[in-house]
Structure formats: C-alpha cells, structure tokens
Amino acid sequence: MVWVGLAAAAFLASGLAIAYVIGGAAVLAFIVTDNSRYLAILPQQIFSKIDVFALMAMPLFILAGELMNRGGITGALINLSMALVGRVRGGLGHVNILTSVFFAGISGSAVADAAALSNTLVPEMTRRGYSLTYASAVTAASSIIGPIVPPSIILIFYGALMGTSVTALFLAGIIPGLVLAAALLVVNGAFAVRQNHPRVEKEDMPPILPTLIHSLPAMSLPIIILGGIVFGWMTPTEAAAVAVFAALGAGWFYAGISGGEVLEALRRTAILSGSIFIIICAVSALGHLGALERVPEAISDMVARLGLGPAGYMLAMNVIFLLAGMVLDIPVALALLVPLLAPVALAQGADPVHLGIVLCFNLCIGLVSPPMGGCLLVVSTVTGVSYWKLARAVLPFVLTQIAVLALLVKLPGLSLWLPHAFGLGIGP
Amino acid sequence: ASAQIKIALDSPPDLNGSGTYVWAHTFSSYLNEHGMASEEFQRGALGGDDELFDQVSQGLLEVSMSPLNIVGSIDKLIYGLRLPYFFADMEEVDRALNAGGMLARINAATAPEGVRVIAVNTVGQATGIFNTKKPVNSVADMAGLRMRALDESQIELYEAWGAAGTIVSWAEVPNALQTGVADGYMNPAFVPLLFGHTDFLKHFTDARVAPSLRITIVSEDWYQGLSDADRATVDAAAAAATAANRAWLGTQDAVLGKLEEAGVAVVKLDQAARNEFRAASAPAYESGLLSQDQIAAWEAAKGN
Amino acid sequence: MKPMARILDRLSATLNSIALWGAVLAVLAMVFAAGWQVLARYVLNAPPIWTEELARRAMVWAGMLGASCAFRAASDPTLFPNMQTIRGTPGMALALIRAAGVIAFAAPVIWYSLFNARMDMARGFLGRSLGRQAEMLDIPMIWFTGAVPLAFALILIHLAARLMMQATGQLPVSRPVSQPSPKTP
Numbered sequence: 001m002v003w004v005g006l007a008a009a010a011f012l013a014s015g016l017a018i019a020y021v022i023g024g025a026a027v028l029a030f031i032v033t034d035n036s037r038y039l040a041i042l043p044q045q046i047f048s049k050i051d052v053f054a055l056m057a058m059p060l061f062i063l064a065g066e067l068m069n070r071g072g073i074t075g076a077l078i079n080l081s082m083a084l085v086g087r088v089r090g091g092l093g094h095v096n097i098l099t100s101v102f103f104a105g106i107s108g109s110a111v112a113d114a115a116a117l118s119n120t121l122v123p124e125m126t127r128r129g130y131s132l133t134y135a136s137a138v139t140a141a142s143s144i145i146g147p148i149v150p151p152s153i154i155l156i157f158y159g160a161l162m163g164t165s166v167t168a169l170f171l172a173g174i175i176p177g178l179v180l181a182a183a184l185l186v187v188n189g190a191f192a193v194r195q196n197h198p199r200v201e202k203e204d205m206p207p208i209l210p211t212l213i214h215s216l217p218a219m220s221l222p223i224i225i226l227g228g229i230v231f232g233w234m235t236p237t238e239a240a241a242v243a244v245f246a247a248l249g250a251g252w253f254y255a256g257i258s259g260g261e262v263l264e265a266l267r268r269t270a271i272l273s274g275s276i277f278i279i280i281c282a283v284s285a286l287g288h289l290g291a292l293e294r295v296p297e298a299i300s301d302m303v304a305r306l307g308l309g310p311a312g313y314m315l316a317m318n319v320i321f322l323l324a325g326m327v328l329d330i331p332v333a334l335a336l337l338v339p340l341l342a343p344v345a346l347a348q349g350a351d352p353v354h355l356g357i358v359l360c361f362n363l364c365i366g367l368v369s370p371p372m373g374g375c376l377l378v379v380s381t382v383t384g385v386s387y388w389k390l391a392r393a394v395l396p397f398v399l400t401q402i403a404v405l406a407l408l409v410k411l412p413g414l415s416l417w418l419p420h421a422f423g424l425g426i427g428p
Numbered sequence: 429a430s431a432q433i434k435i436a437l438d439s440p441p442d443l444n445g446s447g448t449y450v451w452a453h454t455f456s457s458y459l460n461e462h463g464m465a466s467e468e469f470q471r472g473a474l475g476g477d478d479e480l481f482d483q484v485s486q487g488l489l490e491v492s493m494s495p496l497n498i499v500g501s502i503d504k505l506i507y508g509l510r511l512p513y514f515f516a517d518m519e520e521v522d523r524a525l526n527a528g529g530m531l532a533r534i535n536a537a538t539a540p541e542g543v544r545v546i547a548v549n550t551v552g553q554a555t556g557i558f559n560t561k562k563p564v565n566s567v568a569d570m571a572g573l574r575m576r577a578l579d580e581s582q583i584e585l586y587e588a589w590g591a592a593g594t595i596v597s598w599a600e601v602p603n604a605l606q607t608g609v610a611d612g613y614m615n616p617a618f619v620p621l622l623f624g625h626t627d628f629l630k631h632f633t634d635a636r637v638a639p640s641l642r643i644t645i646v647s648e649d650w651y652q653g654l655s656d657a658d659r660a661t662v663d664a665a666a667a668a669a670t671a672a673n674r675a676w677l678g679t680q681d682a683v684l685g686k687l688e689e690a691g692v693a694v695v696k697l698d699q700a701a702r703n704e705f706r707a708a709s710a711p712a713y714e715s716g717l718l719s720q721d722q723i724a725a726w727e728a729a730k731g732n
Numbered sequence: 733m734k735p736m737a738r739i740l741d742r743l744s745a746t747l748n749s750i751a752l753w754g755a756v757l758a759v760l761a762m763v764f765a766a767g768w769q770v771l772a773r774y775v776l777n778a779p780p781i782w783t784e785e786l787a788r789r790a791m792v793w794a795g796m797l798g799a800s801c802a803f804r805a806a807s808d809p810t811l812f813p814n815m816q817t818i819r820g821t822p823g824m825a826l827a828l829i830r831a832a833g834v835i836a837f838a839a840p841v842i843w844y845s846l847f848n849a850r851m852d853m854a855r856g857f858l859g860r861s862l863g864r865q866a867e868m869l870d871i872p873m874i875w876f877t878g879a880v881p882l883a884f885a886l887i888l889i890h891l892a893a894r895l896m897m898q899a900t901g902q903l904p905v906s907r908p909v910s911q912p913s914p915k916t917p
C-alpha cells in the first residue's frame with residue numbers, strides 16, 4: 001500500500017486531474033491488495049453510480065445557471081436589491097448580499113454567483129468609494145449562500161450518494177441560508193459604520209415601481225422552482241428542467257439571448273457535468289475496494305474505541321469536512337468522504353437531512369478559505385485583487401460563517417423544521 | 429479472503445422485522461457451523477441491485493439478496509410470482525416453485541448468465557392498498573385515486589381497477605403522498621410502519637393482492653464449482669433458511685394491530701369484495717408481460 | 733513523427749467535437765424529457781412512464797461524453813495545474829507520469845467492458861448488457877452502458893494525441909496558470 005500512496009502522490013504532483021489520481025490509484029490498490037479480480041466489474045460499478053435518478057437535476061441546474069448568467073437576469077436582481085436596501089449605510093454591500101440570496105433561489109452554484117457579481121457589482125462598488133478588496137471580499141463571502149439556499153448542486157449530490165430525499169434537503173436549506181445571509185448583513189453593517197461606507201444617493205436609486213415590475217420575470221424563477229418543489233407540483237429534476245425553460249424565457253425578455261449563447265451554455269454544461277461524472281467514476285472504484293476491505297466497519301470500530309460519542313464524532317466530522325473543503329473540489333470531497341463517514345453518524349442517531357445541510361455548509365466555507373477556495377479564485381481572477389489579500393479580507397466573514405455553522409450543528413431544528421412541517425424526512 | 433462466502437444483505441440486520449435477513453442469517457450461520465466460512469455485508473456496502481447482480485454473474489460475489497425484477501430483465505417468467513390473486517398463500521408458491529418445477533425453469537434461463545435463484549423469500553404478508561384519502565371497501569372505491577406505481581404493469585393493474593397510476597421514485601414517495609402527486613401505494617402492511625409513512629397514509633385495505641417476495645441469487649460458477657459435499661451443505665443451509673423465513677411470516681400477524689395503533693384505519697375485505705378485486709384484475713393476465721403459455725405453466729405448477 | 737502527431741491530434745480534435753455535439757444533444761434530451769414529464773402530468777393528466785428513464789440514460793451519455801471533452805480541454809479540477817505547462821524534458825517526464833495515472837484508470841474499464849476475467853467477449857460488460865433489457869424502454873442495456881467504455885476510449889485517444897504533440901515539441905507553450913482551476917460547482 002505504501003507504493004500505491006507514493007504513486008498517488010506522484011500522480012498528484014505531476015499535475016494530473018484529481019479524478020484520474022483517484023481512479024489510477026484505486027486500480028493500483030486493487031492490485032496490491034490481491035483484489036485485482038474484482039476489477040472485472042469496474043465498468044458496471046461505474047455505470048451504476050452515474051445512472052442515478054437523483055443526479056439528474058445536477059446538469060439541468062448547471063444549465064439553468066449558465067443561461068441565467070448569459071441572459072441579463074443578474075442585472076434585474078441587482079436593481080431589485082438596490083431598490084430594497086440601497087439607501088442604508090453600506091448599501092451596496094447589502095445589495096451584494098441580498099442579490100446573492102435571490103440568485104441562490106435560481107442557481108445551485110456558488111462559483112456562478114461569484115463570477116456574475118464580480119463582473120457586475122464589484123466595479124459599481126469601487127466607483128462609489130468602496131475599496132476593491134472589500135468589494136471583492138463581500139462578493140466572495142456571500143456567494144456561498146448559493147448552494148445552501150435551494151436549488152443546490154451540492155445537496156443533489158449528497159442526496160444521490162445517501163439516498164436521501166432531495167426535496168427534504170432543499171427545504172432544509174432555506175432557513176440556514178437565510179440565517180447565513182442575515183449574519184453577513186450584520187457584519188457588512190458593522191464594516192459600513194467602522195469604515196464609513198457610502199449609501200446609494202437618492203438620485204442614483206432605481207425607481208421602485210418600474211424596478212419591481214422589471215424584476216418580476218427574474219423573481220418568478222425562484223418562486224417557480226421552490227414553489228414547484230415545496231408544494232409537490234414537480235420533482236427536483238422536473239423543476240430543474242422548468243428552470244431551464246424559465247431562464248431561457250427570462251434571458252430572452254431581458255437580453256434577447258442569442259442561439260450562439262445558448263449553445264455555449266449547453267457546451268459548458270456538458271463539460272462541467274463531465275468533470276463531476278469522471279470524479280464519480282473514479283470514486284466508485286475506490287468505494288468498492290473499501291467495502292471489500294471493510295473500511296467503513298474499521299472506521300466505526302475506531303470511532304467506538306476512541307469513545308467520541310455522537311457529539312464528539314459530529315465535531316470530528318465537521319473538522320474533517322471543513323479541512324476537506326479547503327483543499328478538495330466539492331464533488332471529490334463529497335464522493336470520497338460521505339460514504340465513508342456519514343453511515344457512522346447515522347448509526348449514532350444523526351438525522352440524514354440535518355447532516356446533509358451541515359456537511360454542505362462545511363464544504364461551502366472551504367470555497368472561501370485558502371488554499372483552494374474556489375470562489376476566492378474566481379473573484380480574484382475577475383477583479384484582479386491578489387488571491388492572498390482577498391483571503392485575508394474575507395476572514396471576518398469566514399469566522400462569521402463558522403459561527404453560523406456552529407449554530408446549525410447545535411440547533412438541528414433550524415434545518416429540520418421546514419421539511420418536518422411538510423412531512424418530509426421523518427422516520428427511519 | 430477468497431475462501432469466504434460473501435452474502436450481500438438487502439435489509440437492516442433485524443431478525444424480528446426483516447424476513448430476508450432471517451433467511452440470510454440462518455443461511456450464513458448454518459454454513460459457518462458446517463465448516464464453510466461466510467460473512468454478511470451490510471445493505472449497499474457492495475453496491476446497488478444491478479451491481480450485486482453483476483458481481484454474482486461474474487462469480488465475484490457468492491450470494492445476494494435481490495428483488496425479483498433483477499432476473500426479470502433476463503427472463504420474464506419469474507413475474508408469474510407477481511400475478512394478482514394468483515397464489516392463495518406461501519404454501520402454494522412453494523409448491524409451484526419446487527414440486528411444480530418452476531424454480532428449475534427460471535434457473536434454466538438465468539444459469540447461462542451465471543446466476544442461480546436458490547430461494548424465494550417472503551418479506552411480509554400479501555400486499556394491500558394504502559391511501560391518504562378514503563376507505564377502500566370495494567373496487568368501485570378505487571375510482572379517483574392516483575396510485576404510486578413501480579412499473580408499467582402496475583399502472584395497468586390500477587387502471588383495470590378504475591384508478592390511475594404514476595411512477596414515483598421511492599425517495600420522493602413521502603413528498604408525493606403529502607402533496608397529492610400520488611394518493612397511495614400497494615405494499616405489504618409493514619412498509620409504512622418501517623418507513624414512517626403512517627402520518628399521512630390513513631387507510632389500509634387488506635386486499636391480499638399478491639405475496640410480497642424477494643429472491644436469493646447465487647453465483648452459478650461458484651455453485652457448480654463446489655464439491656458434492658459442500659454443495660449438499662449449501663442446499664441444506666438454503667432449506668433451513670427458507671424454513672426459518674416461512675416460520676418468521678407466522679410471527680407477523682401483529683402488524684395490522686400496529687397499523688391501527690399508528691392511526692391507520694384497516695379495512696378487511698369480505699369474500700364478495702375480494703372476488704370483485706380478483707375479477708377486476710383479469711386484464712393483468714393479458715398485459716403481455718407474461719405469455720399465455722407462461723401463465724398456463726404457472727397454473728399447472730400450482731397443482732390444484 | 734511530427735506529421736503523425738498532427739494527424740493523431742486532428743483525429744482527437746474531430747472526435748472531440750463529435751463527442752461535444754453528442755453531449756449537447758444528450759443534455760437537450762434531458763431537458764425535453766423532464767419538461768415533457770411536467771407538461772404531461774398537468775396538461776394531459778397522463779404522466780408517461782418512459783420519460784424518467786430516458787432522461788436518466790441521456791444524463792449518462794451527457795456525463796460520459798462530457799467527461800471526455802473535459803479531459804481534452806484539460807478543465808478537470810487539478811491540484812497543481814502549473815505542472816501541465818512545463819515543457820522540455822522535465823515536462824515530458826511529468827506528462828508520462830500523468831499518462832500512467834490515466835492509463836491505470838482507463839485500461840481496466842475498457843478491457844473489462846470487452847472481456848470478462850476469462851477473456852470471454854460474450855461475458856464482458858458490453859456482452860452482458862446486450863442480454864439485459866432496460867426498465868421501461870424496450871431496448872438492450874448496451875445502448876446506455878456503451879457510453880462508459882466509449883468515453884474512456886476517447887480519453888485514451890486524447891491522451892495519446894497530447895503525448896505525441898508534446899514529445900514532438902508541437903504543444904503550444906501555454907501561459908502559466910495563475911492559480912488552480914476553479915472548483916466545479
């Protein structure tokens with residue numbers, strides 16, 4: 001096994017994509033553990049892990065997000081936020097956070113949010129006297145509301161891995177997402193006072209009524225998506241397909257989105273989904289080896305021997321996922337760690353829906369933490385603030401997010417109240 | 429490790445609640461006591477139904493607890509076990525399978541694929557009709573209900589009863605029942621208790637439509653490669669396991685009482701209503717899932 | 733060598749654009765199948781039974797073809813992407829290490845799609861799925877399972893083309909990546 005570890009390290013250091021590092025090392029591990037005959041079923045293993053009902057919503061929500069970014073919907077959401085909170089001190093910071101909440105109701109991706117608002121709101125903020133660093137930091141920090149408020153690609157992936165109802169997970173994400181937004185608004189307010197941030201001047205405010213009317217097509221998207229799922233008119237997959245049509249319609253309304261742009265969105269969707277699928281392929285090989293060698297049982301034995309108890313184990317899991325989110329791509333972290341660690345938590349009485357929200361939150365914090373914070377990378381690329389400077393500026397927000405996470409862990413009701421109110425996620 | 433006989437479970441290891449675990453555990457204990465080392469793998473550990481089937485067919489997994497339709501994808505003969513109002517009880521099922529030779533006929537089709545059906549297990553009492561809306565005392569009461577269906581043949585059965593069917597994946601069933609995408613489903617009585625659906629399923633009709641069955645498949649390569657003595661041990665273990673599974677079914681009579689305790693009103697059909705359901709189910713025999721020859725073979729195998 | 737590398741690279745590029753079109757069509761099939769399901773349930777009051785399976789199988793095609801395109805575009809998440817921009821002998825050494833990882837993963841997938849452990853083609857993954865029917869759509873499973881080995885075969889072709897281009901010094905000197913590639917969702 002030492003040789004496999006060395007080979008994996010060499011693959012990783014050579015710049016090989018993580019999926020192939022895992023897949024290649026897994027195959028070598030089958031060979032050295034004298035399990036190579038089990039490689040004969042590798043193709044079926046791979047097929048079964050991707051031919052999964054709950055995964056379907058993922059490419060569709062990616063596509064909806066791609067269309068939305070190309071269709072001028074972001075601009076309508078910014079104007080609406082401006083009309084609502086622009087006049088407060090630190091107004092544009094609040095606008096940034098609130099826009100991310102609206103954006104989150106349509107898009108399942110934090111990176112999409114970070115890219116969209118870095119392009120549009122950050123230049124606006126710097127023009128009105130915010131420092132470029134602060135504007136970038138708010139944008140990065142609030143982008144992670146995206147995958148916590150439904151729809152969420154991370155929660156779809158978790159649901160597919162654990163066989164947990166995606167509908168229940170989506171409902172469970174709403175309140176935590178709003179709590180997070182509120183906490184970020186408070187921090188932004190504090191900075192606004194301390195650093196004397198401007199408010200939006202009266203003459204610069206968009207007129208309220210026309211703005212509201214103009215934003216209706218954009219705002220109808222989260223209502224269709226969430227309402228459709230919550231009231232059971234559609235499954236999450238169907239809602240994702242409807243979201244695609246709705247994003248296309250709204251894009252046509254706002255910007256007359258072109259056929260070329262639609263094709264580009266489809267291409268991007270195929271390639272992004274492909275990157276996620278190859279990770280699932282790779283991890284499915286590793287997962288089978290783990291089962292043959294009874295690794296999950298070894299982990300639960302180890303937990304039992306350490307005497308962690310449910311609370312201690314939950315804390316350990318949080319630390320592991322927080323660290324994983326900092327260095328690993330989210331699908332990699334989910335596919336590697338969830339099948340390994342989550343069953344033990346469930347056996348100790350954790351709720352699968354609550355666990356999903358907590359793990360998602362952990363990984364999202366990783367998106368705005370160094371060294372591999374995906375949203376930090378996107379924002380710094382677009383705005384030109386250096387990566388490490390941005391990482392430092394985001395730190396107060398990250399600490400706030402960790403505090404919100406602690407609250408969510410401590411109070412499962414914040415996640416579970418809504419799904420339970422709709423009769424979901426109860427029972428074994 | 430290759431000497432170990434691996435058994436993939438399909439349910440939690442619960443000797444009171446799970447009939448298939450009773451089978452699997454009796455089987456593995458018997459083997460271990462008679463000098464053949466075996467180990468149980470938790471549900472899902474080695475993969476889903478398709479993966480387990482594939483591993484068995486490749487000789488990489490010896491024993492798997494599986495659903496009927498996993499061999500139905502090779503040969504549809506096994507769906508005779510799902511025909512509505514066809515078998516009176518498990519005794520009749522066993523007679524058709526063993527004395528009637530149907531298990532041998534099923535295996536004739538699956539053996540070339542490397543798979544042998546070694547046992548048919550009951551998971552609970554015969555299926556009944558659950559719904560959220562109204563008591564179902566007769567076929568006429570099915571009108572207006574939209575039932576969750578597993579496949580096309582189940583939709584056809586619901587339509588034959590005057591209801592509608594809609595396919596919903598199991599993970600989304602609670603939401604579908606809550607929101608009216610579906611009004612009910614057909615399952616053995618214990619299912620809503622196990623999955624916590626009794627909060628919204630308010631009515632159960634003990635319609636006894638068909639036995640609730642799963643199967644045990646073993647690797648044909650492994651089975652044929654055993655010494656005669658070892659194969660006899662495996663056969664004896666399977667016989668003991670099947671006997672334990674049938675004995676377990678006798679302990680499940682309390683489940684209707686538990687349903688009522690959980691707030692589900694239970695309707696027991698009188699003979700006239702049962703005959704009505706049976707008559708209304710006739711189209712299921714012409715759905716094309718099974719040929720008329722296959723149905724005739726099952727009928728003959730019952731030996732009535 | 734140089735012209736051969738260029739021919740291989742052109743083959744890789746052509747196959748890639750076909751695969752990308754295939755993936756785009758598969759995504760469209762998903763959108764329409766899932767959209768039709770909603771429409772049929774509420775407008776026609778008759779949810780069709782094949783849409784869910786069709787959408788799911790289309791997803792498999794979209795995802796697997798997309799994976800091959802992501803490989804060709806070198807857009808899969810990577811911890812040290814700058815290593816891919818190194819040229820010359822050290823760059824070639826790194827490229828060979830990367831190739832070893834890709835081949836270790838892809839080779840058994842392709843091999844066991846064609847053969848079983850006893851080299852019997854009829855009992856390989858594809859052969860087995862030829863004998864099994866899909867759930868609702870009345871066609872053999874091979875129409876869907878074929879996506880897996882095909883994608884890995886495409887990946888190996890892209891890999892061979894890139895290696896040849898690098899070995900013959902024809903790989904463009906790309907700008908060093910200023911940071912790791914953005915995380916996926």
Ligand code: NA
Pocket residue numbers: 103104105106107108109145146147148149150151152
């Ligand atoms: Na979202």
Ligand code: NA
Pocket residue numbers: 096097099100117138139140142143
């Ligand atoms: Na934002």
